Amino acid sequence: QVQLVESGGGLVQAGGSLRLSCAASGRTFSGSVMGWFRQAPGKEREFVAAISWIAVYTRYADSVKGRFTISRDNAKNTAYLQMNSLKPDDTAVYYCALRQLGSLATMRNDYDYWGQGTQVTVSS
Numbered sequence: 001q002v003q004l005v006e007s008g009g010g011l012v013q014a015g016g017s018l019r020l021s022c023a024a025s026g027r028t029f030s031g032s033v034m035g036w037f038r039q040a041p042g043k044e045r046e047f048v049a050a051i052s053w054i055a056v057y058t059r060y061a062d063s064v065k066g067r068f069t070i071s072r073d074n075a076k077n078t079a080y081l082q083m084n085s086l087k088p089d090d091t092a093v094y095y096c097a098l099r100q101l102g103s104l105a106t107m108r109n110d111y112d113y114w115g116q117g118t119q120v121t122v123s124s
Contacts, residue, residue: 002026002113004096009118012086016122020081022096022115032053033099034072034079035111038120045095047106049081059104063089086122093117 003091024033035050049070050059058070067086072079079096097111105111 002029002098002100004113004115006094006096006115006118007092009120011121011123014087014122014124016086017084018086018119018120020083020094020096020120022079022081024077024079024098025085029098029100031101033102033104033111034070035099035105036070036079036081036094037097037108038090039117043092045108047108048094050099050104050106051079052106053106058103059106061106083120086106086120088122088124090120091122092120094120104105 003025005023012018031053033050036048037045038048039045046063048064051070051072055072067084069082095117096115098113100112
């Protein structure tokens with residue numbers, strides 16, 4: 001079993017930055033894909049970013065491209081999401097997810113494990 005714990009959320013003004021972390025514990029998988037999703041009130045959970053095991057390949061939602069950067073440190077079993085130039089529309093609960101094997105998926109059903117989420121609030 002894999003446990004994922006997010007941290008780093010909070011309240012920030014528009015234009016500011018936050019860095020989210022996702023620590024994985026338990027049974028971790030070589031070759032796994034790490035992803036970040038977010039869910040705003042009244043909306044579906046949506047894909048934000050994903051990164052391959054060797055951290056060479058990344059994928060982003062159009063809405064965050066150029067502002068967010070996903071990274072990972074496999075020695076620490078941790079993934080990160082650096083969020084810059086934040087906008088009020090980025091306000092949501094952010095979830096990290098792990099996909100045991102496969103490509104950089106954007107659908108939530110393609111991921112096998114999920115964290116509990118961390119709240120990000122961007123004020124205007």
